[in-house]
Amino acid sequence: MIDCNEAIARLDWSREPQGLYAPIAYALSSGGKRLRMQLALTACRLVGGNEQDALPFAQAIEVFHNFTLLHDDVMDRADVRRGMPTVHVKWNDNTAILSGDQMLIEAYHLLEGVPQQHLPLLLKLFTRTATEICEGQQYDVDFEQRQDVQIADYIEMIRLKTSVLLAAALKGGAIIGGGSEKQQQALYNFGIHLGLAFQIQDDLLDCFGDPQTFGKAIGGDISCNKKTYLLLTALDNADNDQRAELRGWLAHTMASTQKIEAMKQLFVATGARSAAEHAIAEHTQQALQCLLTLPDNEHRRLLEQLAHKLAQRQK
Amino acid sequence: MIDCNEAIARLDWSREPQGLYAPIAYALSSGGKRLRMQLALTACRLVGGNEQDALPFAQAIEVFHNFTLLHDDVMDRADVRRGMPTVHVKWNDNTAILSGDQMLIEAYHLLEGVPQQHLPLLLKLFTRTATEICEGQQYDVDFEQRQDVQIADYIEMIRLKTSVLLAAALKGGAIIGGGSEKQQQALYNFGIHLGLAFQIQDDLLDCFGDPQTFGKAIGGDISCNKKTYLLLTALDNADNDQRAELRGWLAHTMASTQKIEAMKQLFVATGARSAAEHAIAEHTQQALQCLLTLPDNEHRRLLEQLAHKLAQRQK
Numbered sequence: 001m002i003d004c005n006e007a008i009a010r011l012d013w014s015r016e017p018q019g020l021y022a023p024i025a026y027a028l029s030s031g032g033k034r035l036r037m038q039l040a041l042t043a044c045r046l047v048g049g050n051e052q053d054a055l056p057f058a059q060a061i062e063v064f065h066n067f068t069l070l071h072d073d074v075m076d077r078a079d080v081r082r083g084m085p086t087v088h089v090k091w092n093d094n095t096a097i098l099s100g101d102q103m104l105i106e107a108y109h110l111l112e113g114v115p116q117q118h119l120p121l122l123l124k125l126f127t128r129t130a131t132e133i134c135e136g137q138q139y140d141v142d143f144e145q146r147q148d149v150q151i152a153d154y155i156e157m158i159r160l161k162t163s164v165l166l167a168a169a170l171k172g173g174a175i176i177g178g179g180s181e182k183q184q185q186a187l188y189n190f191g192i193h194l195g196l197a198f199q200i201q202d203d204l205l206d207c208f209g210d211p212q213t214f215g216k217a218i219g220g221d222i223s224c225n226k227k228t229y230l231l232l233t234a235l236d237n238a239d240n241d242q243r244a245e246l247r248g249w250l251a252h253t254m255a256s257t258q259k260i261e262a263m264k265q266l267f268v269a270t271g272a273r274s275a276a277e278h279a280i281a282e283h284t285q286q287a288l289q290c291l292l293t294l295p296d297n298e299h300r301r302l303l304e305q306l307a308h309k310l311a312q313r314q315k
Numbered sequence: 316m317i318d319c320n321e322a323i324a325r326l327d328w329s330r331e332p333q334g335l336y337a338p339i340a341y342a343l344s345s346g347g348k349r350l351r352m353q354l355a356l357t358a359c360r361l362v363g364g365n366e367q368d369a370l371p372f373a374q375a376i377e378v379f380h381n382f383t384l385l386h387d388d389v390m391d392r393a394d395v396r397r398g399m400p401t402v403h404v405k406w407n408d409n410t411a412i413l414s415g416d417q418m419l420i421e422a423y424h425l426l427e428g429v430p431q432q433h434l435p436l437l438l439k440l441f442t443r444t445a446t447e448i449c450e451g452q453q454y455d456v457d458f459e460q461r462q463d464v465q466i467a468d469y470i471e472m473i474r475l476k477t478s479v480l481l482a483a484a485l486k487g488g489a490i491i492g493g494g495s496e497k498q499q500q501a502l503y504n505f506g507i508h509l510g511l512a513f514q515i516q517d518d519l520l521d522c523f524g525d526p527q528t529f530g531k532a533i534g535g536d537i538s539c540n541k542k543t544y545l546l547l548t549a550l551d552n553a554d555n556d557q558r559a560e561l562r563g564w565l566a567h568t569m570a571s572t573q574k575i576e577a578m579k580q581l582f583v584a585t586g587a588r589s590a591a592e593h594a595i596a597e598h599t600q601q602a603l604q605c606l607l608t609l610p611d612n613e614h615r616r617l618l619e620q621l622a623h624k625l626a627q628r629q630k
Contacts, residue, residue: 017453019453071416094456097412098449101415101419112438116435119435119438123427124427127420127424127427128424135331
């Protein structure tokens, strides 16, 4: 089986100009789960394909994902990623912009290596997905200013920002593995629900996670009034008193442990926390449902385990 | 014949989220010469093809070019482009980054529309060219800090930053038009020399242009000590006194008309100005030479006229 971290480390960034390529090597060196790459390779094997055929596509997806992180970190002014200074901190904003652009181009360069008969379809899938992710990022930015965001808007935003890349990784792997259109679509849908469960779990952990295991400070979303699944549900479910209390804390723009604690209690009292837990369980179930028509092999069981693990993860 | 401005204006950016797409529409609305698009269409016709077949490729090249301008303007903190506020001024840096990313993705989206038998080759050409342009931009940045830049380094930098896109536009048009590999290569080489002549002419106009016709302030490159063809040649050609004088002015980091005038005189006295004029004439001749093996038709004459016009342009 392909070792994803090793396959990413094998990409060569030693060429000139190093001012362009060293930040790319750095951004790709910090590890991470390589989840999207794993999904592409697993989907290929699941439908009976040879995972080596899916490697360039899987690498393209992984490089693309890390490109989005690089540019997102500039836009969010995030200083740390996976315990390391971000590229715009270690170098500067211009480097992060230009090396990020080059990473996106490198992702397309890797796509040149896909089995040629699948190139047109994979190119379309890749580009449509990249577009959706930019749209999701823009909606996320827009939501900061909007006061009328509904839960359905939020779900659509995280579908675009998070789910479609997992889904496209799986579908692309299935295409390369010779899966039927039905299988491709089933895996795509599995990825969509997996992504939604993953993102709502992320919202939950940011608020109710164990600071020891979560790895970052708890309550970051609360401090910046981020319109998460929890906050939007709390605002929806709140009675008049609770809504007034929520609005009061939202007007507190200073970060404080007092605000974090009060909001957490409101998320519990309004039922937002249990709604989020329910939504995660629901999307995990729907994800597993998508797998039922697929070959019942060890690769499918890997995806099933992954869905269970993501729903229960503590970090 | 296809009207390039009209063909770019026809691209539809009215979809949501407008926060992502309105800046793209804006960046593409300010006109410009659409030179790269013209080159692609002309090359297609020149080798006997139907220019309609080359339209998606030509649009992809033009959208890509405007993506590079958008991100370059952020990195250079340029406030105005073609008489209009730049995207990061009219909106903000984050918008310029994200909408720029999306423009690059849109360029690849347009590539999906090329004649399918040429897709693998055009995709490779496009991606290699995009990589070279990022490398050229990085070299340009690196040169600001380096004190050992040679004229050959500078030529290589502008080949990457400016020439390869003109060359790729021409070669792609020739591929789509059914031109032979020799014809494709001849047109590519024409583009390389055209780009070099164009860029050195740009250096010359920035320094010796007529402020009335040039459209921007004269001496911008001198004020920021930009290592242009003129400055590098002047440093190469200078005698000891002239070199001391050049170094003295380079140490003046304050912009002043006195510095601009003194440097201009040194560029004349060291022969840098005439060397630049000679280099432009030389690359224009070499460009024209590349055309000699191609069909002697009206489209070739259009390229010949273009080469003459660029060499003599005053803005």
